[in-house]
Amino acid sequence: MRRLALPAVLVAVSALSACSMGGLAMPTPTPSETTGPTPAPSATVIAGPTTVDPLPSGTFLQVSATAISGDSVLRVVLTVHDAVPLDDPDAEDAWAELQSSCPNAIDSQLEIHPGLQPVGVILSTVEAEGNWRGGPPFGVAPGGTLVSLADGSIAAPPSDPPGMFGCSATVLTGEGRATIASLVLGDPTEVDDALEAGLANGLYGLEIAEGTAVVTWRDCVVQLSNRAERLSADRGWVPPGEWGTGCLIGDPGEI
Numbered sequence: 526m527r528r529l530a531l532p533a534v535l536v537a538v539s540a541l542s543a544c545s546m547g548g549l550a551m552p553t554p555t556p557s558e559t560t561g562p563t564p565a566p567s568a569t570v571i572a573g574p575t576t577v578d579p580l581p582s583g584t585f586l587q588v589s590a591t592a593i594s595g596d597s598v599l600r601v602v603l604t605v606h607d608a609v610p611l612d613d614p615d616a617e618d619a620w621a622e623l624q625s626s627c628p629n630a631i632d633s634q635l636e637i638h639p640g641l642q643p644v645g646v647i648l649s650t651v652e653a654e655g656n657w658r659g660g661p662p663f664g665v666a667p668g669g670t671l672v673s674l675a676d677g678s679i680a681a682p683p684s685d686p687p688g689m690f691g692c693s694a695t696v697l698t699g700e701g702r703a704t705i706a707s708l709v710l711g712d713p714t715e716v717d718d719a720l721e722a723g724l725a726n727g728l729y730g731l732e733i734a735e736g737t738a739v740v741t742w743r744d745c746v747v748q749l750s751n752r753a754e755r756l757s758a759d760r761g762w763v764p765p766g767e768w769g770t771g772c773l774i775g776d777p778g779e780i
Contacts, residue, residue, distance in 0.1 A: 577589055577746050580748040583606070583607070584750060585605045585606060585724065585752065586748060587748040588603045588729055588730045588745075588774065589602040589745075589746045590745040590746070591742070591743045592731070593740070593743060594660040594739070594741070596658060597655070597657045597658040598656065599653050599660070599700060600653070601652070601697075602652045603650075603651050603665060603667065603729065603730065603731060604650050605649040605727075605729055607648060608645050608668075608720040608721075608723050609645055611645055616706075619646050619704075619706030620706070622706065623692075626683045626685065627672050627683055627685045627692035628685065629689065630685050630691045631708065634671045638710055642710065642713045644710065644712075644713055645709040645711075645719070645720045646709060647669045647707040647723060647724065648705070648706055649667045649707070650704050650705070651702065651705065653679060653697065653702070657699035657700050659699075660699065661740060662696045663697055663732070664695065664696055664697075664733060665695045665697055665705065665731060665732075666727075666728045666731070666773060667695055667707045667729070668723070668727035668728070669708055669727060670693070670707075672693065672707070673693070673694075673695045673705055673708070674695075675695045675696075675697065675703045677701060677704060679699050679700065680696075680697060709723035710723075711723065724756060725756040725776065728773060728774075728776060729773065729774055730747075731772045732770060732772075761776075763775065
């Protein structure tokens with residue numbers, strides 16, 4: 526995988542008409558168009574572009590794509606709101622749930638990162654509309670790469686075996702809504718810097734869950750706030766077309 530710096534232009538409406546396994550088209554600054562059936566040798570019908578609502582005010586970024594598995598079709602939207610400190614009222618319930626459901630995962634990460642402490646959470650929501658008809662689970666990358674917990678009717682139960690890195694993968698099961706909290710570690714004396722680094726180091730988007738049947742992702746759209754655009758350029762985020770599967774954007778880590 527090649528690490529690229531995104532251009533300093535708005536990529537809020539970059540769209541892919543084929544976010545699927547086995548090689549993705551590179552994202553473009555404007556929504557893509559898909560070619561429909563050809564009714565006659567000399568005529569081609571062009572479908573309208575994928576359209577999305579403007580990025581909600583105060584949102585860090587948004588990733589949306591259409592999941593297809595057989596006859597099942599699902600439009601999934603991941604909205605990343607922000608990273609907030611643990612003493613923020615919006616973080617209190619999420620932090621309590623993380624400690625209750627993922628204690629072994631948290632302990633494992635603290636062993637790997639001595640000197641760092643939990644300082645905040647990245648909060649996000651997922652909205653999935655369509656008819657999944659028992660389609661396979663799919664994965665969500667909510668920014669934080671250490672410990673994440675999804676809550677909602679479509680959230681698969683967390684896995685947190687002792688001594689392992691449970692709660693590191695977020696898996697959803699179909700249409701509905703879920704909220705996600707992802708833990709951020711850092712220097713407790715530099716909380717703001719740690720939260721900023723947590724956002725900059727994040728991976729965001731939709732992907733195939735490990736061990737499931739193939740899901741094809743299409744009409745991938747990434748919308749970045751000004752803050753996300755700045756961090757993407759600073760960190761050299763890899764755009765969707767470089768990942769090879771799903772609809773993802775973010776820091777690939779050490780490669």
